Amino acid sequence: MRPGHDFIGVGVGAMVFDERGRVFLAKRGPEARNERGLWEFPGGMVDFGETLTAAIRREFAEEYGMTIEVERLIGVSDHILPGERQHWVSPSFTARHVGGIPEIREPEKCVEIGWFELDALPAQERLTKASRDTLAAYTPMG
Template sequence: MTDRPEAGCGAAIFDESGRLLLIQRLREPEAGAWGLPGGKIDFGEPARETARREVAEELGIEIAITGLACMSEIIDGGDGRHWVSPIFFGRVVSGTPRLMEPEKHGGFGWYALDALPAPLTSPTRALLATVKTAPTLSSDA
């Protein structure tokens, strides 16, 4: 446990049908919950780059970041830590999602906003409080 907040980030990736890409966490914080792909920001690594790297590591896809969706915090989500995380909108530019880290994730899927799995992670709930519908996909990066 640390006495300082740590930085993470996530990516809200929607498909052409407006479905959100979620992964199931097997580790704390919030083990068992469904959430956005993402992870810890390394020192000196811009958060946008972290989001792209983490999505590639977790799901084997390349994404473009299209904007900042919201900010999220997890305060002791089961690991005794405090995480502060920007959540970025992203879109797939290449690849097909696949489970790359089965030791960390129980599965993944595309979900309509009115048919999300439960439970959801705190960052996913923060995103949903910000957006009521899927953003319109564009080719802007």
């Protein structure tokens, strides 16, 4: 039984901001679970018994060597990918980068990372569905 295929999976992601207000993005690699070659606000699957915020902190530490502080829920994406026969429910959060120098620790799943200004993100068609949904729901704290 595979999450997202045989039953609805739960994945969590975050718009992580640095001290300059840039947001962290990762480009999905050839062995990513879905949407290969697209940019995303990173995250991953929630393990049984794990809270959403614990999952996102774990994923950033494991995949990028980053420590983040989760701030607030942005929204939830119905991450349905008919062409890939996958169905995920994907909450997204805002977070701050508080430690660690970002690096790619799983090169088969991620081929590129970077910090981007919000007005200079890759084109919408180059973002994952959950990331497009996150961006549409995001409102800066005033």
